[in-house]
Amino acid sequence: MRPLQRLHFLLATKNRGKVREIRSALSGFNIEFESLPRPDDLPQPREEGSTFAENARLKAKHYYRLTGIATLAEDSGLLVDALGGEPGVRSARFAPTDKERIEKLLKMLDSIPGEVQRSARFVSALCLFQPDGVIEVSAEVHGQIARKPRGGHGFGYDPVFYYPPRRKTFAEMSTREKNQVSHRARALKKLRRCLKVES
Ligand code: IMP
Numbered sequence: 001m002r003p004l005q006r007l008h009f010l011l012a013t014k015n016r017g018k019v020r021e022i023r024s025a026l027s028g029f030n031i032e033f034e035s036l037p038r039p040d041d042l043p044q045p046r047e048e049g050s051t052f053a054e055n056a057r058l059k060a061k062h063y064y065r066l067t068g069i070a071t072l073a074e075d076s077g078l079l080v081d082a083l084g085g086e087p088g089v090r091s092a093r094f095a096p097t098d099k100e101r102i103e104k105l106l107k108m109l110d111s112i113p114g115e116v117q118r119s120a121r122f123v124s125a126l127c128l129f130q131p132d133g134v135i136e137v138s139a140e141v142h143g144q145i146a147r148k149p150r151g152g153h154g155f156g157y158d159p160v161f162y163y164p165p166r167r168k169t170f171a172e173m174s175t176r177e178k179n180q181v182s183h184r185a186r187a188l189k190k191l192r193r194c195l196k197v198e199s
Contacts (some may be wrong), residue, residue, distance in 0.1 A: 006030050006031070006032055007030055007031045007032065007070075007195065007197070008031075008033075008034065008070065008131075009032075009033055009069070009070050009071060009072045009128065010029065010033075010034045010035075010036065010063055010064075010067055010068070010069040010070065010071040010072070011023075011033045011034065011035060011036070011071075011072055012059050012060060012062075012063040012071050012072065012073040013036070013059075013073065013074055014034060014036060015155070016155070017154060017156065017158075018074060018154025018155075018184070019035070019075075020175055021178065021179060021182070021184050021185070022072075022074070022184065022188065024175050024176065024179055025184070025185050025189075025190065026181050026188060026189045026192070029192060029197045030197050031195075031197065033166070034069060036063070036153070037067075040064070042066050043066070043110070045058055045059045045062035045063070045186075047059070047075070049075075049089070050089065051089065051093065051125070051131055052075040052076060052077060052089060052124070052125035052138065053075070053122050053125040053127070053136060053138060055075035055089065055125070056073050056074055056075040056125040056126060056127035057073075057127045057129070057134070057136065057137070058072035059071075059073035059074075059075065059127070060072065060127040060128065060129035060134075061127075061129050062131070064129040065127075067120060070128065070129065070131065071128070071129045071130075071131035072126065072127070072128045072139075072191075073126070073127050073129070074124060074125065074126050074127075074184065074187075075089075075124075075125050076079070076091070076122065076123060076124040076183065076184060077089055077090070077091030077092070077122070077123060078091050078105075078120060078121075078122055078156075078157045078161070079120060079121050079122075079123060080105065080109070080118075080119075080120040080145060081117055081119045082109060082112055082116050082117050082118065082119075083105075083108060086108075086132050087101070089103070091156070091157070093114070098155065098156055098157075101156070101157065102149055102157060102159060102160050105145065105160065106145070106147070106148070108161065109145060109196060118144045118145040118146075119142070119143075119144055120142075120143055120144060120145050120161065121140045121141060121142045121143070121183075122140060122141050122143075122157075122161065122183040122184075123138060123139075123140045123183055123185070124138060124139055124140070124182075124183040124184040124187040125137075125138040126138065126187045126188065126190075126191055127185070128191065128195075135191060135194045135195070137187050137190035137191050137194065138187055138190075139183050139186035139187040139189075139190060140183050140186075140188065141158075141163070141181060141182055141183040143161050143162050143163045143164065143170075144161075144162045144164065145160050145161070145162070146159075146160045146161070146162040146169055147172070148160075150162075150168075150169045150171060150172055151168070151169045151170070151171025151172035151173070152166065152171060153170075153171050153172065153173060153174060153175070154170050154171040154173070154175075154178060157170075158170035158171035158178075159171040166172075166181065170182065
């Protein structure tokens with residue numbers, strides 16, 4: 001059942017790829033988003049948690065306290081089995097740019113002797129911090145690290161995240177297709193259920 005009132009959240013991320021996917025996954029539901037004010041206007045949250053869930057909560061709480069607006073934050077990353085779960089919560093800080101992060105990841109896998117298992121997963125943790133309580137959900141998607149980047153869509157590690165059921169990397173998928181299978185879309189689906197805006 002849809003709530004009578006339209007829900008209004010602050011979307012606490014500056015990552016354009018995430019914003020595009022979150023807006024697309026929640027379009028058609030009774031939710032309206034506000035973007036973060038201009039970059040310099042508010043102090044940055046400290047992302048010093050040891051889990052995605054902790055970081056999502058830190059970000060959501062930070063912006064909720066500053067703005068008084070119910071805030072949705074997301075923390076996500078890539079965990080590669082052969083690297084013991086690296087880059088994990090450090091996914092964004094693994095190297096300075098997306099290109100360098102991908103190069104570093106491929107180099108690390110290539111430097112492991114023998115046939116390397118390239119299994120990996122993306123994890124997305126969402127936190128909605130609002131006056132009447134906090135909602136926390138998370139989800140993941142399993143795939144493999146491709147030998148070289150492929151595709152021009154998406155962001156971050158998408159060009160090397162190969163999703164076997166579709167025989168494509170995430171960067172070879174449109175936003176719509178990625179939103180049918182991704183960690184973020186799965187977490188957003190759980191959030192919609194908690195908010196009772198599921199159609
Ligand atoms: P966050 O903004 O601290 O959550 O950092 C997330 C980082 O993980 C991003 O900078 C990306 O490098 C990576 N990441 C998370 N989700 C995705 C995804 O859907 N595709 C590609 N990279 C992702």
